[in-house]
Amino acid sequence: MxxxxxxxxxILLFAVNYAVAQNKEIDSLKNTLAVDEHDSTVVDVLIELSxxxxxxxxxxALVYAKKAKxxxxxxxxxxxxxxxLKAIGLAYNMKGDYVEALRxxxxxxxxxxxxxxxxxxxxxxxNIGVIYYNKSDEQNALDYYLRSLKVSxxxxxxxxxxxxxxxxxxxxxxxxxxxDKSLQYHKKALALSEAIHDSVLIGSSNANIGEILLNQNxxxxxxxxxxxxxxxxxxxxxxxxxxxxxxxxxxxxxxxxQAITFHQQAYDTAAFHDARLDMAQxxxxxxxxxxxxxxxxxxxxxxxxxxxxxxxxxxxESYDLKxxxxxxxxxxxxQKNYQKAMEYHTKLLEVKDKIxxxxxxKSLSTKLFAYEIDKKQNxxxxxxxxxxxxxxxxxxxxxxxxxxxxxxxxxxxxxxKIGKExxxxxxxxxxxxxxxxxxxLKQTGTAKAKSFDEVTVLFTDxxxxxxxxxxxxxxxLVNEIHYCYCAFDDIISQYDIEKIKTIGDSYxxxxxxxxxxxxxxxxxxxxxxxxxxxxxxxxAKRIADNKPYFEIRIGLNSGPVVAGIVGNxxxxxxxxxxxxxxxxxxxxxxxxxxxxxSGATCELVKDxxxxxxxxxxxxxxxxxxxxxxxxxxxxx
Numbered sequence: 001m002x003x004x005x006x007x008x009x010x011i012l013l014f015a016v017n018y019a020v021a022q023n024k025e026i027d028s029l030k031n032t033l034a035v036d037e038h039d040s041t042v043v044d045v046l047i048e049l050s051x052x053x054x055x056x057x058x059x060x061a062l063v064y065a066k067k068a069k070x071x072x073x074x075x076x077x078x079x080x081x082x083x084x085l086k087a088i089g090l091a092y093n094m095k096g097d098y099v100e101a102l103r104x105x106x107x108x109x110x111x112x113x114x115x116x117x118x119x120x121x122x123x124x125x126x127n128i129g130v131i132y133y134n135k136s137d138e139q140n141a142l143d144y145y146l147r148s149l150k151v152s153x154x155x156x157x158x159x160x161x162x163x164x165x166x167x168x169x170x171x172x173x174x175x176x177x178x179x180d181k182s183l184q185y186h187k188k189a190l191a192l193s194e195a196i197h198d199s200v201l202i203g204s205s206n207a208n209i210g211e212i213l214l215n216q217n218x219x220x221x222x223x224x225x226x227x228x229x230x231x232x233x234x235x236x237x238x239x240x241x242x243x244x245x246x247x248x249x250x251x252x253x254x255x256x257x258q259a260i261t262f263h264q265q266a267y268d269t270a271a272f273h274d275a276r277l278d279m280a281q282x283x284x285x286x287x288x289x290x291x292x293x294x295x296x297x298x299x300x301x302x303x304x305x306x307x308x309x310x311x312x313x314x315x316x317e318s319y320d321l322k323x324x325x326x327x328x329x330x331x332x333x334x335q336k337n338y339q340k341a342m343e344y345h346t347k348l349l350e351v352k353d354k355i356x357x358x359x360x361x362k363s364l365s366t367k368l369f370a371y372e373i374d375k376k377q378n379x380x381x382x383x384x385x386x387x388x389x390x391x392x393x394x395x396x397x398x399x400x401x402x403x404x405x406x407x408x409x410x411x412x413x414x415x416x417k418i419g420k421e422x423x424x425x426x427x428x429x430x431x432x433x434x435x436x437x438x439x440x441l442k443q444t445g446t447a448k449a450k451s452f453d454e455v456t457v458l459f460t461d462x463x464x465x466x467x468x469x470x471x472x473x474x475x476x477l478v479n480e481i482h483y484c485y486c487a488f489d490d491i492i493s494q495y496d497i498e499k500i501k502t503i504g505d506s507y508x509x510x511x512x513x514x515x516x517x518x519x520x521x522x523x524x525x526x527x528x529x530x531x532x533x534x535x536x537x538x539x540a541k542r543i544a545d546n547k548p549y550f551e552i553r554i555g556l557n558s559g560p561v562v563a564g565i566v567g568n569x570x571x572x573x574x575x576x577x578x579x580x581x582x583x584x585x586x587x588x589x590x591x592x593x594x595x596x597x598s599g600a601t602c603e604l605v606k607d608x609x610x611x612x613x614x615x616x617x618x619x620x621x622x623x624x625x626x627x628x629x630x631x632x633x634x635x636x
Contacts, residue, residue: 043072043080050087054094062091082111082120086127093131102131122151122160129167138171145171158196165189166201169208179212186212203232207242214249222249240270240278247285256293260286280309284320287327296331303328322351449564455512456524456558456601457575457583458497460488460531462505463551463592471548481505484535484550491530495523500575506587510575513563521558521604528554528595529633536593555586557598585619589627599626609633 046068053061065087072080085108093101105128112120129144149164169185172178186208193201206229213222226246233239243266250259263285270278283306290299303324310321325348332341462468462484469477485502492499492509496517500508511527512520535552542549559579565572582598590596602611610631616624 040072040075040077040080043068043075043077043084046071047080047083047087050091054091058091058095062088065091078111078115079117079120082108082115082117082124085111086120086124089127093127098131098135102128105131118151118155119157119160122148122155122157122164125151126160126164126167133167133171138174142168142171158192159198159201162189162192162196162198162201165192166205166208173208173212176215179216183209183212199232203229203236203238203242205229206232207245210242210249211245214245214252217252219249219253237273237275240266240273240275240282243269244278244281244285247282247289251285251289251292254292256289259289263289276309276313280306280313281320283309284323288323291327291331294334296334300328300331300335303331322348325351449562450514451560451562452513452516453560454516454518454520454558455510455561455575455579456521456556456604457510457561457580458508458524458528459555459584459587460507461553461587463553464549465505468548468550480550484538487534488531491534492527495527497524497527498573501572510561510563513561513575521556521601522608524556525595525597525601525605525609525630526633528556528630532593532595551592553587553590553592554595555583555588555590555597556595556601557583557586558601558604582619582622582625585622585625586627589617589619589625591629595630597628597630599628602626602628602630605630607634 046064050061050065050068053064065084068080069084069088072078072084085104089101089104089108092098092104105124109121109124109128111117112124125144125148129141129148132138132144133141145164145167149161149168152160152164165185166189169182169189172182172185186205189201190205190209193205206225210222210226210229213219213225223246226242226249229242230239230246233242243262247259247262247266250256250262263282266285267279267282270276270282283302287299287302287306290296290302307321307324307328310324325344329341329344329348332338332344462481468480472480485507488507488509489499495511496515497509497511498513500510502508509524509527511517511524517523532552532554535550539549539551557579559577559582561575561577561579563573563575565574579600582600586596586598596614597605597611605611611628612631614627614629617627619625
C-alpha cells in the first residue's frame with residue numbers, strides 16, 4: 001500500500017527530471033546551430049531538434065524537420081534529405097495525418113534507395129507497412145514488410161529482421177486460415193530476439209505465439225510460450241496483458257480456479273500501474289470464468305464491475321462490452337430473472353449495432369484513405385505537369401537542338417528495336433539449340449558434332465494414348481500432350497537436363513550435355529521420379545472427374561553419345577549412339593507407372609535409390625539386357 005501511494009510522486013519526479021534534461025539537450029543543440037549555419041552537421045542537429053520537440057510541440061518539430069530538409073537539399077546531403085523527410089513524416093503521423101505521413105515517408109524511401117542507404121530503406125519500408133496495416137490494407141502492408149525484411153537481411157540487421165518477422169506474423173494472425181504462417185514468422189522473431197537479448201521483443205513474441213496457439217486450441221503449447229513471456233514481463237506494465245491470456249487458456253482447459261487466479265494477478269498488476277483497460281479486461285476474464293463454472297451470482301457481480309470500468313474508459317461500443325452484456329443476459333436468464341436478462345439482451349443488440357456501424361466506418365475509412373492517397377498523388381502529378389509545361393515554354397528557344405535530339409532519339413529507338421529483335425532471335429535459337437551450340441553456329445555458320453563419354457538418356461511414352469485419341473478431339477489431345485510436356489520441361493530445367501525432342505507421345509532428354517555433369521545419372525533419376533509423380537497426380541484428378549487419363553512408361557540408360565545438329569533448314573539438335581537405342585528399349589520394355597533402368601544406369605545410382613532386379617530381359621535388336629525397376633529414392 002505504501003509503495004502505491006508514493007508511485008505518483010516518483011512518476012512526477014521522473015517527469016520533471018526528464019523535462020529538465022530535455023530542455024538542456026534542446027539548449028545544447030541550439031547552441032550548436034549558432035556555430036555553423038551551412039553544414040551537414042547543422043542538418044543533423046535540426047533533425048535531432050525535431051525529435052526533441054515531438055514530445056513538446058508537433059508544429060515546432062515540423063518546422064525544424066522542414067528546415068533540415070531545405071538545408072539538406074541546398075548542400076546536396078542525401079542522408080540528411082532522407083532523415084529530414086522521415087522526421088516530417090513522423091510529425092504528421094503523430095498528428096494523425098496519415099496521408100501526409102505516407103507521402104513524406106515514400107519520398108524518404110526514394111532518397112534512401114537512390115543513394116543505397118540500406119538502414120534508412122529498411123526503416124522506411126517498415127514504417128510505411130505499419131501505416132497500411134493500421135488502415136487495414138493488409139496486402140500493401142505485407143508487401144512493404146517483406147521488402148523491409150529483404151533489405152534488413154542484406155545488411156544483417158538482426159533487430160530489424162526480427163521486427164519484420166513480428167510484423168509479418170501480425171498480419172497473418174488476423175485469419176484462422178493463416179495462423180500457421182503467422183506462427184512461423186513469430187517463432188523466427190522469437191529466435192532472433194533471444195539471440196540479441198531484446199526483452200521487449202522476446203515478451204511480445206511469446207505472447208503472440210501463445211495467443212495464436214490458444215486460438216488453435218493447442219492449449220498446453222500455448223501455456224509453455226506464455227509462461228516464458230511472463231518471466232520476461234515481470235515488473236513491466238505489459239505483464240497484465242500476458243496474464244490475461246494465460247487466464248483465457250486455463251478457462252479453455254476448464255481449469256477455472258487457475259483462470260481466475262491469473263486474471264486476478266493481471267487485475268492487481270494493472271491497478272498498480274493504473275492500466276485501466278487491462279484492469280477491465282481482467283475483470284471480464286474473471287466474470288467469464290465464473291459463468292463457465294456455473295457460478296452465476298459471482299459472475300454477475302464481476303460483470304457489473306467490468307461494465308462500469310469499460311464505460312468509464314469510454315469503450316461503450318467495444319467487443320469487450322458486448323461480451324459483458326452477453327454474459328449478464330445469460331447469467332440473469334440462468335437465475336430466471338427475465339426482466340434483467342431482457343434488459344441486458346437489449347443492451348447487447350444496441351452495442352452490436354454500434355459495432356457493426358464501426359466496422360462499416362472502418363471499411364469506408366480504408367477506402368477513403370486509398371482515395372486520399374490517389375488524390376494527393378494526382379495533385380503532385382498536376383503540379384509536376386504544370387512545372388513541365390513551364391519548362392517547355394522557357395526552353396522554346398532550344399527548338400533547333402530539340403530537332404537534333406529528335407533525330408538522335410529516332411536513331412536510338414531504331415537501334416534499340418534492332419537490338420530487341422536480335423535478342424528475340426537469339427532467345428528463339430536458344431529454345432531450339434543448347435547455348436554453346438547456338439553460339440558456335442552464329443560465329444561460324446556451322447556446329448561440329450561432339451562426343452560425350454558419360455550421359456544419361458531418358459525416354460517416356462504414354463500408355464492409353466490410342467484410347468485417349470479415340471475419346472478426345474484432335475485439339476483436346478494436343479492440349480493434353482502440350483500440358484504434360486510443358487510440365488516435363490519445367491521439371492528437367494531444374495536439373496540442367498537438355499531436352500532433345502518429342503516424337504508424338506514420346507519425350508526424350510539427356511543429362512550430362514552439352515556441359516559435362518558427374519551427377520548426370522542421379523539428377524536424371526530425380527527428374528524421372530518427378531515426371532512420374534506429376535502423371536500420377538493428373539491420373540488421380542482425371543479419375544475423380546471420370547475422364548480418360550494417361551499412364552507413363554519411363555526408361556533410362558547411361559553411356560557415351562555423339563551430339564550435334566543435322567540439316568541446314570529447321571535446325572534440330574540430336575544425339576546418336578548405342579546408349580540412345582538402349583534407353584529407348586528401357587522405355588518400351590518397362591511397365592506403366594514404373595521407372596526401368598539399365599544395368600549401366602543402376603550401377604551409377606545404386607547408392608541413391610532402392611531398386612528391384614528384373615533379370616536379363618530380351619530387348620528388340622539388342623538381345624538380353626539387365627534391367628531394374630527403381631522403386632524409390634533414398635533421402636539420406
